[in-house]
Amino acid sequence: MSERSAYIKAAESLRGNSGQWAAYESDGHCVVLAGPGSGKTKTLTIKLARMLAEDIEEPRGLACITYNNECARELEQRLNDLGIAPGKRIFIGTVHSFSLTQIILPYSKVARLGLPEDFAVANLQEQRDALERAYDRVIGRDEDPHRMWKGLMERYRRSHLNRAAAAFHDDDATCAQLVLAYEEELRAQGLIDFDDMPLLALRALRENKWLRCAIRAKYPVLAVDEYQDLGSALHSMVLGLCFSTGIRLFAVGDVDQSIYGFIGAKPELLRRLAQRADVETVPLRLNYRCGSSIVTASQFALGEERGYEAPAGAAEGTIYFQPLHGSYEQRAYYIFETLIPNAIARLPGLESGDIAILYPAAWLGDYIADAAQAYGYGTVRADSKSHYPRSSRLMRWLEQCATWCCSGWQTGTPRFSRLVADGERLFAETLASETEQNEFQRQLITFLWERRDSTLDLHTWLTTFRQELLNDHLARSRTMSDERNTLNTFVEKSAPGNTCDGFTLGLFCGHGEGNNRITLTTLHSSKGREFRFVVLFGMDDGKLPRNNAGEGEIREARRLFYVGFTRAEEEIHIIYSANNPSPFVTELAGRIDAGDV
Numbered sequence: 001m002s003e004r005s006a007y008i009k010a011a012e013s014l015r016g017n018s019g020q021w022a023a024y025e026s027d028g029h030c031v032v033l034a035g036p037g038s039g040k041t042k043t044l045t046i047k048l049a050r051m052l053a054e055d056i057e058e059p060r061g062l063a064c065i066t067y068n069n070e071c072a073r074e075l076e077q078r079l080n081d082l083g084i085a086p087g088k089r090i091f092i093g094t095v096h097s098f099s100l101t102q103i104i105l106p107y108s109k110v111a112r113l114g115l116p117e118d119f120a121v122a123n124l125q126e127q128r129d130a131l132e133r134a135y136d137r138v139i140g141r142d143e144d145p146h147r148m149w150k151g152l153m154e155r156y157r158r159s160h161l162n163r164a165a166a167a168f169h170d171d172d173a174t175c176a177q178l179v180l181a182y183e184e185e186l187r188a189q190g191l192i193d194f195d196d197m198p199l200l201a202l203r204a205l206r207e208n209k210w211l212r213c214a215i216r217a218k219y220p221v222l223a224v225d226e227y228q229d230l231g232s233a234l235h236s237m238v239l240g241l242c243f244s245t246g247i248r249l250f251a252v253g254d255v256d257q258s259i260y261g262f263i264g265a266k267p268e269l270l271r272r273l274a275q276r277a278d279v280e281t282v283p284l285r286l287n288y289r290c291g292s293s294i295v296t297a298s299q300f301a302l303g304e305e306r307g308y309e310a311p312a313g314a315a316e317g318t319i320y321f322q323p324l325h326g327s328y329e330q331r332a333y334y335i336f337e338t339l340i341p342n343a344i345a346r347l348p349g350l351e352s353g354d355i356a357i358l359y360p361a362a363w364l365g366d367y368i369a370d371a372a373q374a375y376g377y378g379t380v381r382a383d384s385k386s387h388y389p390r391s392s393r394l395m396r397w398l399e400q401c402a403t404w405c406c407s408g409w410q411t412g413t414p415r416f417s418r419l420v421a422d423g424e425r426l427f428a429e430t431l432a433s434e435t436e437q438n439e440f441q442r443q444l445i446t447f448l449w450e451r452r453d454s455t456l457d458l459h460t461w462l463t464t465f466r467q468e469l470l471n472d473h474l475a476r477s478r479t480m481s482d483e484r485n486t487l488n489t490f491v492e493k494s495a496p497g498n499t500c501d502g503f504t505l506g507l508f509c510g511h512g513e514g515n516n517r518i519t520l521t522t523l524h525s526s527k528g529r530e531f532r533f534v535v536l537f538g539m540d541d542g543k544l545p546r547n548n549a550g551e552g553e554i555r556e557a558r559r560l561f562y563v564g565f566t567r568a569e570e571e572i573h574i575i576y577s578a579n580n581p582s583p584f585v586t587e588l589a590g591r592i593d594a595g596d597v
């Protein structure tokens with residue numbers, strides 16, 4: 001199917017929903033403001049495909065910014081299903097990678113950002129060292145600066161974007177000095193860090209009108225997914241690029257799913273955007289994901305009536321409350337001894353891959369992982385305790401390469417051309433010339449073609465890959481120091497005697513048997529995902545919300561509960577301490593008992 005017919009066909013499924021169709025037909029700035037499962041991401045991807053085909057003439061393209069690399073991966077996959085591979089015309093990535101690759105790397109010198117020509121991105125150790133030196137200079141107490149000051153400084157940098165404003169120096173003079181000293185320490189080493197990226201990009205855009213015009217020339221459309229979690233820097237960029245420079249905006253989000261306040265997200269920014277007179281705001285009411293009782297109850301979970309409904313004829317869905325006694329270990333065992341075997345017997349066709357167990361903090365996942373292993377269930381962890389950070393672009397590309405070796409060479413998923421394009425974007429810095437790109441492509445096909453076997457030993461595959469293809473690029477790149485460390489750590493883990501000893505290529509990329517595993521992840525990392533059967537684990541007072549939470553934190557914890565709750569299609573099981581339930585669970589159970597569902 002051609003690109004054009006693929007999106008036109010997909011758009012037919014939007015026609016029956018007047019809101020989705022209005023967004024699809026919009027021709028100016030448009031914001032889709034809607035709840036879970038309402039098809040925001042679906043509408044966004046089909047609209048992107050349409051704009052690329054109908055509104056934007058080659059070689060111009062569009063930039064799509066999203067919250068994290070996992071969300072970027074999801075969008076890439078959905079666009080790929082519509083026949084659109086990321087490439088020169090389309091940028092999909094985080095605010096940080098947009099700032100770095102589209103603004104700082106190409107324009108830092110002409111935009112006079114004051115960075116040395118060969119600046120690099122600091123790895124975690126270099127950031128720690130810079131903070132320690134800055135702390136000694138500004139505060140100099142005999143304390144660990146990483147415990148309290150690191151978090152304070154990060155929040156201050158993210159919330160005080162304009163260094164010229166008096167508020168930057170006045171709101172917290174010590175913090176302001178620490179920020180400046182920390183940045184000086186980094187610059188003295190020729191480094192920038194992660195938080196510098198949007199700040200420097202914003203400064204470059206603010207101070208240089210020609211740069212805003214250059215971005216508009218390349219990307220006449222800017223799309224934003226998960227707007228509620230993107231923070232002040234992105235919001236300021238959007239205001240400057242879209243409303244002062246004329247780039248067209250297409251954004252989707254949900255203020256009720258804003259769960260990253262602790263790193264600077266502000267749901268009111270999306271609200272303000274949606275209230276602008278020059279923006280067409282499209283609300284969506286139907287939730288296609290969850291059974292009808294789950295949709296109704298989700299609004300009790302949130303504590304707000306939003307008027308969301310399931311479409312006519314949707315299945316009902318069931319909510320189970322599971323108050324338990326005993327330790328977390330005992331409660332985790334109950335899931336695999338009773339809950340899941342019963343569910344598999346009851347729900348036709350339910351497989352491990354349809355099941356997710358979500359918890360408020362990654363350490364609670366350890367109990368689940370141990371219990372799953374004891375009962376012989378395969379699991380995949382998508383939280384911070386996964387075998388490698390799910391956000392790593394390099395690891396994500398290696399997974400794709402492994403998938404090609406296991407099956408892609410026969411099925412075309414992924415296509416080899418996609419691996420080449422993604423690899424060239426990943427190593428864009430060191431693959432500048434056509435000769436280098438051709439050589440990279442030749443080496444890649446030689447390596448992968450000789451290893452088309454899902455039973456190969458992962459450690460050998462990775463060490464050879466690293467040595468033959470990656471080492472040189474990683475050593476020469478200025479931006480991939482952390483990616484290099486991530487790879488080296490994972491290679492070490494896969495070595496004989498370590499935690500991933502014996503992993504095959506198939507297990508690494510979730511191919512075949514290994515793919516059908518129960519997902520274990522935090523409520524935070526469950527955002528954007530959906531499963532037939534969801535277990536919420538550890539829904540206890542003190543865990544959700546955590547002890548001594550302030551008012552704002554309690555509101556955010558409640559939204560987190562709502563995000564987890566709305567991942568379920570058919571069944572949701574809420575496991576909590578019988579003596580100490582989360583107040584959100586108590587309120588939800590009370591509303592359901594009162595017959596509100």
Ligand SMILES: Nc1ncnc2c1ncn2[C@@H]1O[C@H](COP(=O)(O)OP(=O)(O)OP(=O)(O)O)[C@@H](O)[C@H]1O
Pocket residue numbers: 013014017020034035036037038039040041042043254257288289527528529530566
């Ligand atoms: N018009 C539609 N007809 C049928 N199914 C739809 C329609 N719109 C969306 N869906 C389905 O609803 C589910 C949720 O869609 P999607 O993931 O795009 O929602 P979302 O609004 O991004 O959700 P969340 O905010 O919870 O991540 C998907 O399975 C999608 O295919």
